Amino acid sequence: MEFFQQFAPPHPSPAIYASMVAIVLTTVAIFGGLTYFKKWGYLWREWLTTVDHKRIGIMYLIAALLMLFRGFVDALMMRAQLAMPDNQLLDAQHYNEIFTTHGVVMILFMAMPFIIAIMNYIVPLQIGARDVAFPRLNALSFWLFFSGAMLFNISFVIGGSPDAGWTSYFPLASNEFSQHVGTNYYMFSLQIAGLGTLISGINFATTILKMRAPGMTLMKMPMFTWSSFITNIIIVFAFPVLTVALAMGSMDRIFGTNFFTTADGGMDMLWANLFWIWGHPEVYILILPAFGLYSEIISTFARRNLYGYKSMVASMVVICLLSFVVWAHHFYTMGQGAFANSIFSITTMAIAVPTGVKIFNWLFTLWKGKITITVPMLYSMLFIPIFTIGGVTGVMLGMSAADYQYHNTMFLVAHFHLVIIPGVMFALLAGLTFYWPKMFGFMLNERIGKWAAWLLAIGTCVAFFPMFISGLDGQARRMYTYSEATGFGIWNMISFVGALAIGVAFLLIAYNIYYSTRYASRDISADPWDARTLEWSTHTPVPVYNFAVVPQVNSDQAFWDAKKHGHVLFKDGYKDIHMPNNSGLPIIMAGIFFVWGFSFVFSLWLPAIVTTIAIFACMAYQSFEKDDGYHIHVDTIEKTERKLGGHKQ
Amino acid sequence: MRKMKWAILLAFFTITSILTGCEPLTVLDPKGPQAERLAGDIILSMWIMLGVVVAVFVILIYMLVKYRASNQSDDYEPPHIEGNAIVEAICVGVPALIVIFLSVVTVQSNYIVESPVEVYEDKEPLVIYASSSNWKWHFSYPEQDIETVNYLYVPTNRPLEFKLYSHGPITSFWIPQLGGQKYAMADMTTTLHLGADVPGEYLGRNANFSGEGFAKNTFSVKAMNEDEFDEWVEEVKTTAEPLTEDTFNELLEPGHLGQLTFTGTHLSFSPPPLSHGSHNDKHEDEQGASDEQDVQDEHEHGHHE
Numbered sequence: 001m002e003f004f005q006q007f008a009p010p011h012p013s014p015a016i017y018a019s020m021v022a023i024v025l026t027t028v029a030i031f032g033g034l035t036y037f038k039k040w041g042y043l044w045r046e047w048l049t050t051v052d053h054k055r056i057g058i059m060y061l062i063a064a065l066l067m068l069f070r071g072f073v074d075a076l077m078m079r080a081q082l083a084m085p086d087n088q089l090l091d092a093q094h095y096n097e098i099f100t101t102h103g104v105v106m107i108l109f110m111a112m113p114f115i116i117a118i119m120n121y122i123v124p125l126q127i128g129a130r131d132v133a134f135p136r137l138n139a140l141s142f143w144l145f146f147s148g149a150m151l152f153n154i155s156f157v158i159g160g161s162p163d164a165g166w167t168s169y170f171p172l173a174s175n176e177f178s179q180h181v182g183t184n185y186y187m188f189s190l191q192i193a194g195l196g197t198l199i200s201g202i203n204f205a206t207t208i209l210k211m212r213a214p215g216m217t218l219m220k221m222p223m224f225t226w227s228s229f230i231t232n233i234i235i236v237f238a239f240p241v242l243t244v245a246l247a248m249g250s251m252d253r254i255f256g257t258n259f260f261t262t263a264d265g266g267m268d269m270l271w272a273n274l275f276w277i278w279g280h281p282e283v284y285i286l287i288l289p290a291f292g293l294y295s296e297i298i299s300t301f302a303r304r305n306l307y308g309y310k311s312m313v314a315s316m317v318v319i320c321l322l323s324f325v326v327w328a329h330h331f332y333t334m335g336q337g338a339f340a341n342s343i344f345s346i347t348t349m350a351i352a353v354p355t356g357v358k359i360f361n362w363l364f365t366l367w368k369g370k371i372t373i374t375v376p377m378l379y380s381m382l383f384i385p386i387f388t389i390g391g392v393t394g395v396m397l398g399m400s401a402a403d404y405q406y407h408n409t410m411f412l413v414a415h416f417h418l419v420i421i422p423g424v425m426f427a428l429l430a431g432l433t434f435y436w437p438k439m440f441g442f443m444l445n446e447r448i449g450k451w452a453a454w455l456l457a458i459g460t461c462v463a464f465f466p467m468f469i470s471g472l473d474g475q476a477r478r479m480y481t482y483s484e485a486t487g488f489g490i491w492n493m494i495s496f497v498g499a500l501a502i503g504v505a506f507l508l509i510a511y512n513i514y515y516s517t518r519y520a521s522r523d524i525s526a527d528p529w530d531a532r533t534l535e536w537s538t539h540t541p542v543p544v545y546n547f548a549v550v551p552q553v554n555s556d557q558a559f560w561d562a563k564k565h566g567h568v569l570f571k572d573g574y575k576d577i578h579m580p581n582n583s584g585l586p587i588i589m590a591g592i593f594f595v596w597g598f599s600f601v602f603s604l605w606l607p608a609i610v611t612t613i614a615i616f617a618c619m620a621y622q623s624f625e626k627d628d629g630y631h632i633h634v635d636t637i638e639k640t641e642r643k644l645g646g647h648k649q
Numbered sequence: 650m651r652k653m654k655w656a657i658l659l660a661f662f663t664i665t666s667i668l669t670g671c672e673p674l675t676v677l678d679p680k681g682p683q684a685e686r687l688a689g690d691i692i693l694s695m696w697i698m699l700g701v702v703v704a705v706f707v708i709l710i711y712m713l714v715k716y717r718a719s720n721q722s723d724d725y726e727p728p729h730i731e732g733n734a735i736v737e738a739i740c741v742g743v744p745a746l747i748v749i750f751l752s753v754v755t756v757q758s759n760y761i762v763e764s765p766v767e768v769y770e771d772k773e774p775l776v777i778y779a780s781s782s783n784w785k786w787h788f789s790y791p792e793q794d795i796e797t798v799n800y801l802y803v804p805t806n807r808p809l810e811f812k813l814y815s816h817g818p819i820t821s822f823w824i825p826q827l828g829g830q831k832y833a834m835a836d837m838t839t840t841l842h843l844g845a846d847v848p849g850e851y852l853g854r855n856a857n858f859s860g861e862g863f864a865k866n867t868f869s870v871k872a873m874n875e876d877e878f879d880e881w882v883e884e885v886k887t888t889a890e891p892l893t894e895d896t897f898n899e900l901l902e903p904g905h906l907g908q909l910t911f912t913g914t915h916l917s918f919s920p921p922p923l924s925h926g927s928h929n930d931k932h933e934d935e936q937g938a939s940d941e942q943d944v945q946d947e948h949e950h951g952h953h954e
Contacts, residue, residue, distance in 0.1 A: 092863075163860075171817070171835060172860060177817060269834065304730070309731070335839030338764075349751055353745050360740040363705070372717075396691065399690060401687060401755055402690045402694065404687060405829045407829075408858075472676045473675050474825045480863075
């Protein structure tokens with residue numbers, strides 16, 4: 001009995017028991033359904049073992065949408081708790097676990113996979129490639145992310161969720177002050193998912209450098225590919241820092257080392273430094289692909305080429321470099337002195353310059369254009385004003401002396417939500433709507449989509465603008481309650497109403513997917529938006545080999561030039577296409593990683609040792625396995641192409 | 650310049666007062682020179698940023714109205730425009746100028762808030778050790794040789810020098826109306842310079858999340874003129890119990906406490922960690938002579954008697 005006690009949640013509540021029941025029922029339903037309809041074989045052959053970047057992208061997308069639901073429910077609970085002074089809905093411990101998981105889930109298990117989903121689906125198509133550079137590693141990336149996400153998500157029903165904030169500052173996150181296993185989950189699930197992301201970063205940087213279609217020089221790459229490239233470079237440099245920090249933190253918690261504790265020479269600020277050396281670039285890992293998506297969308301619906309292509313690229317390179325030299329602005333108030341604060345203040349504010357360049361370039365892309373407001377365009381146009389407000393408050397926070405008054409307050413919370421939501425969330429939803437026809441072969445309903453976009457934008461403003469005021473009035477972040485005398489009540493109530501509006505917007509988006517799946521026309525062309533780049537030049541649905549003939553490119557909007565200026569994309573005839581084989585190894589390895597992480601969380605040494613050996617065994621097996629892939633022959637290509645509506649020549 | 654700043658301050662106060670039902674927002678209602686400097690910076694940056702926001706909004710609305718498809722003939726084909734060196738120079742130049750201006754302001758403010766308050770005619774700063782434990786604040790006055798828990802009396806018009814550290818997780822010491830916050834950590838002592846020029850009661854709190862009792866980790870601050878402060882000190886000395894090591898260790902237990910007062914300070918038997926730059930070295934006997942000197946300097950106030 002004693003053995004099982006450690007798995008009980010430390011602060012059980014009816015909500016947690018209800019969640020347990022829901023998880024069990026859902027799992028039973030999924031397994032039962034798959035067995036009943038005899039879909040296990042199909043699922044295993046077509047999805048679980050796939051190495052096709054398009055399918056991996058769609059799996060990332062499904063996972064991201066699930067995590068969006070989870071993260072938003074957390075947000076709604078927080079806003080509900082704070083809506084009234086002295087509210088009793090949640091207790092302190094529960095609230096602490098919720099804001100911690102909200103932060104981790106939204107950044108690492110929602111925004112990241114959502115971005116990687118679109119990257120996975122679009123980048124190879126946009127550069128005219130047939131797959132990524134290392135298809136099997138790509139599958140491993142996904143399954144590692146998924147395994148980490150699931151490990152994190154079971155925490156609240158088994159053993160307890162992390163409660164030290166998504167930043168997990170030590171010594172609060174040490175065994176001394178955070179005694180249940182929650183923070184162990186944080187350490188190991190982020191470690192596993194982070195490895196997946198790092199592998200993805202290497203994979204995509206290589207793909208973009210080595211697999212572009214003939215003629216696509218670096219300065220002819222579409223802007224989303226450029227932004228993905230810069231992003232993956234940042235991943236490759238930033239994620240190893242997280243890996244090391246998490247390893248040190250895990251050792252502190254599991255093996256009693258003292259890297260970040262306050263005893264025996266440990267340094268708590270070392271964690272803060274390592275965390276933010278990864279964490280600040282992470283912000284740009286999220287936002288740069290979003291900027292890339294906006295560039296594609298705005299240029300498509302303004303019917304114009306992107307204004308200032310070169311300065312767009314230059315600004316991203318500058319942002320990439322600056323993103324690594326601003327991390328200490330997250331702790332201006334740690335007593336690092338006026339000089340260090342001045343340096344970090346200047347580098348931080350300097351980021352406003354390249355970001356401003358991007359905003360103005362988008363505005364000038366509209367200039368002399370022919371603007372149609374579709375749903376993706378609506379998101380982009382709503383993004384610009386809200387993001388600008390979030391951005392300029394970022395400059396205000398960058399002023400280190402003034403930050404002594406903003407730090408750790410709701411002002412900061414308002415700022416970063418007003419940057420991340422329009423910057424990343426809107427872009428992802430815009431990208432989802434934009435690329436939906438390419439992924440699934442039908443359009444999402446425009447009318448429902450516009451309602452959702454407007455509601456989301458208004459909800460975001462209503463939810464987060466009041467926080468500027470309550471922050472300046474002295475409301476610290478992460479307070480689970482406050483007294484009526486503080487006067488914060490009214491602002492938090494308005495925020496709650498805004499959060500509800502965001503919830504309705506999400507429901508509308510979900511309804512839109514359902515509605516369009518049922519009623520939308522399947523009779524759409526491969527290029528329903530009249531777009532400009534290569535991903536729209538192949539069939540919808542995209543055949544497994546992407547392009548029957550490798551395209552030849554001579555501008556940054558090759559497909560547009562092919563449509564308007566008679567440039568020929570597909571010059572050669574069909575040839576046999578070499579494709580990689582599916583593999584079960586990635587999902588098996590990720591499963592072993594899951595058990596490995598779980599064993600360490602609870603210090604179960606026997607399974608920990610066994611799974612560690614198993615991981616290395618998998619790697620050894622993989623390196624000795626002989627797998628030459630397979631060929632799709634010309635007659636199969638011809639047949640497929642004919643079925644999909646004729647040759648793309 | 651100062652006059653204009655005040656005019657802007659006043660304008661902003663009016664707007665925010667209307668917004669909040671006649672109560673100015675705490676941070677923008679400074680009661681000391683440091684807080685005033687920060688409020689000035691905040692309002693200055695708000696106006697500049699408002700300009701940026703308005704510019705973006707105007708351009709966006711103009712573009713959307715002028716170049717929407719329904720406003721144009723069907724056969725209109727937008728031109729191919731690569732970009733323009735002059736336009737792009739302006740897009741880089743103007744934000745760069747704004748950033749340079751704000752950098753100058755910020756660097757000046759950095760040095761001001763990191764040094765003792767100047768306006769009080771070279772008065773010696775009053776040193777107070779403010780340490781946090783889960784979830785309380787301990788204030789040691791080495792000069793007066795008294796200690797309080799969860800409340801703070803300070804004299805007006807005298808520089809205040811807070812020495813911050815923590816007996817547990819990282820906390821952040823913040824009295825918004827007297828100035829900005831700073832971290833209190835277990836392995837080093839940080840210094841925060843504040844000042845009060847208006848007598849009154851202000852709210853102070855820990856602003857950095859520190860676990861379960863964080864929300865109620867607050868303290869009250871009372872600023873009074875120097876005579877009243879001295880009277881209070883005398884009163885404490887005659888009425889309060891002395892602080893023993895055992896009592897102090899009991900106080901460190903996690904939980905909330907009301908306001909307590911003691912004579913003597915915990916600095917004598919539980920010295921604070923060293924200042925920034927030489928933290929972690931609690932084993933004084935293992936250190937070289939120069940470090941010992943540091944320790945001496947650091948605990949000078951602690952060994953007042």
